[in-house]
Amino acid sequence: MELIVNPSRSEWDSLCERNIPDDKDIERAVEDIISTVRERGDAALLEYARKFDNFKGESLSVTDDEISQRIGMVKEDVAEAIRKAAENITAFHKAQFPAPVECETMPGVTCMQRAVPIRRVGLYIPGGRAPLFSTVLMLALPARIAGCNEIVLCTPENGEHGISPEILFAAYLCGVDKIFRVGGAQAIAAMAFGTESIPKVDKIFGPGNRFVTKAKQMVSRFTAIDMPAGPSEVMVLADDTASPTYVAADMLSQAEHGPDSQAIAVCSSESIAESVRAEVERLASRLPRRDSIEGSLSHSRIITFADRESMIDFANTYASEHLIISMRDPWNVAERITAAGSVFIGNYSPESAGDYASGTNHTLPTSGWARSFSGVNIDSFMHKITYQELKREGLDGLADVITTMARAEGLDAHALAVEVRVGNWELKNEN
Numbered sequence: 161m162e163l164i165v166n167p168s169r170s171e172w173d174s175l176c177e178r179n180i181p182d183d184k185d186i187e188r189a190v191e192d193i194i195s196t197v198r199e200r201g202d203a204a205l206l207e208y209a210r211k212f213d214n215f216k217g218e219s220l221s222v223t224d225d226e227i228s229q230r231i232g233m234v235k236e237d238v239a240e241a242i243r244k245a246a247e248n249i250t251a252f253h254k255a256q257f258p259a260p261v262e263c264e265t266m267p268g269v270t271c272m273q274r275a276v277p278i279r280r281v282g283l284y285i286p287g288g289r290a291p292l293f294s295t296v297l298m299l300a301l302p303a304r305i306a307g308c309n310e311i312v313l314c315t316p317e318n319g320e321h322g323i324s325p326e327i328l329f330a331a332y333l334c335g336v337d338k339i340f341r342v343g344g345a346q347a348i349a350a351m352a353f354g355t356e357s358i359p360k361v362d363k364i365f366g367p368g369n370r371f372v373t374k375a376k377q378m379v380s381r382f383t384a385i386d387m388p389a390g391p392s393e394v395m396v397l398a399d400d401t402a403s404p405t406y407v408a409a410d411m412l413s414q415a416e417h418g419p420d421s422q423a424i425a426v427c428s429s430e431s432i433a434e435s436v437r438a439e440v441e442r443l444a445s446r447l448p449r450r451d452s453i454e455g456s457l458s459h460s461r462i463i464t465f466a467d468r469e470s471m472i473d474f475a476n477t478y479a480s481e482h483l484i485i486s487m488r489d490p491w492n493v494a495e496r497i498t499a500a501g502s503v504f505i506g507n508y509s510p511e512s513a514g515d516y517a518s519g520t521n522h523t524l525p526t527s528g529w530a531r532s533f534s535g536v537n538i539d540s541f542m543h544k545i546t547y548q549e550l551k552r553e554g555l556d557g558l559a560d561v562i563t564t565m566a567r568a569e570g571l572d573a574h575a576l577a578v579e580v581r582v583g584n585w586e587l588k589n590e591n
């Protein structure tokens with residue numbers, strides 16, 4: 161893992177690069193998968209499942225019998241942990257429910273805004289390197305709370321182990337309507353365009369590897385998506401109040417997601433940086449998932465800055481999916497963060513808490529998209545409709561403003577729609 165001391169501003173851009181260049185080969189492969197699924201539907205999905213996931217079965221959809229049978233395989237302590245996490249995620253997402261807005265902008269003119277649920281949503285649950293059943297909670301619970309009518313879920317089934325019992329358990333707990341054993345770019349294409357068995361959805365949600373993320377970006381011309389939520393990343397800001405062991409463990413927690421993940425420590429001195437590096441090496445040697453960790457650490461970094469301001473500036477420039485602040489007066493730093501998916505404050509807020517169970521959502525923007533996108537939240541499953549009601553008195557009061565603006569734009573019919581109502585148009589034109 162590289163250690164960079166006091167980089168100059170001109171080096172910042174390259175230090176903010178992720179390990180997922182906009183690869184033309186991936187783009188071509190994903191384009192081909194999308195067009196094949198559009199043309200050949202379920203038959204193509206089955207072929208891809210056999211090719212990429214070693215799928216051995218014949219049916220893409222998971223039956224109720226299979227769900228009841230496999231959720232019995234979930235260990236009671238895991239089931240209990242899932243229920244507890246679901247409680248916290250539910251509480252935090254319910255608290256976000258948007259309140260209706262009503263405002264009388266002038267006498268007789270009332271404007272309103274109301275959030276309504278998106279009718280049919282499609283959830284992607286990653287299952288390549290690990291079956292991320294926690295992601296089911298992060299997507300299906302807010303969808304239910306928002307009031308979405310139909311929840312469709314796609315996840316790859318690993319041929320050796322069958323579909324994950326924990327994914328099915330979480331889906332059952334959250335009231336998912338339809339489950340399909342389809343993964344990768346092909347799952348995204350299926351939910352965007354529909355196939356014989358998979359319904360076309362109104363919006364696609366969920367994280368995934370570079371194939372899944374590229375597919376979401378490509379289909380977003382046709383179907384709404386939540387955001388680009390690709391390979392996991394974490395940045396830890398560490399001064400002399402940080403524990404190098406905690407910093408190293410947090411970095412490794414994201415490195416183990418896969419070789420495309422990235423972990424960055426931003427330290428206030430070289431001695432802290434050296435201690436973090438030593439701890440990463442010590443702890444990494446004890447962990448499984450060697451290929452993921454080694455791959456990820458080979459493009460992860462430890463960077464030092466001479467002052468607190470530069471540390472904060474660099475964090476805002478990098479715009480990490482997760483930002484952990486292990487610094488003196490962490491809230492003062494947090495208040496100055498303008499680009500991050502989710503922020504973890506102080507030494508006792510490991511990212512794993514947000515990944516599983518504190519209540520915040522773990523589906524978050526990556527690759528710098530945290531500059532402009534929010535992570536999944538209750539609003540993601542709703543859209544807002546505005547309403548207005550003008551009484552006669554209200555239209556009388558606003559008529560001159562509207563007709564003047566309409567004529568100034570050269571749009572006489574807009575003015576007409578007001579004048580026929582306020583009553584002076586017929587009069588003016590008959591005389």
Ligand SMILES: NC(=O)c1ccc[n+]([C@@H]2O[C@H](COP(=O)([O-])OP(=O)(O)OC[C@H]3O[C@@H](n4cnc5c(N)ncnc54)[C@H](O)[C@@H]3O)[C@@H](O)[C@H]2O)c1
Nearest residue numbers: 286287288289316343344367368369389391392417523524
């Ligand atoms: N940003 C977030 O919010 C967030 C949350 C959780 C997980 N993640 C990330 O999600 C990712 C999950 O990745 P994963 O790989 O474990 O599972 P995945 O389900 O995203 O991808 C597996 C699928 O990739 C497809 N695939 C694999 N190799 C392919 C190839 N050569 N050509 C075409 N398609 C291919 C296969 O169809 C397979 O089913 C990780 O990178 C993790 O860091 C991100």
Ligand SMILES: N[C@H](CO)Cc1c[nH]c[nH+]1
Nearest residue numbers: 292294295392393515522
């Ligand atoms: N860290 C991931 C988001 O980048 C979420 C996750 C799921 N399970 C474990 N972690």
Ligand SMILES: [Zn+2]
Nearest residue numbers: 392413414515
């Ligand atoms: Zn994680």
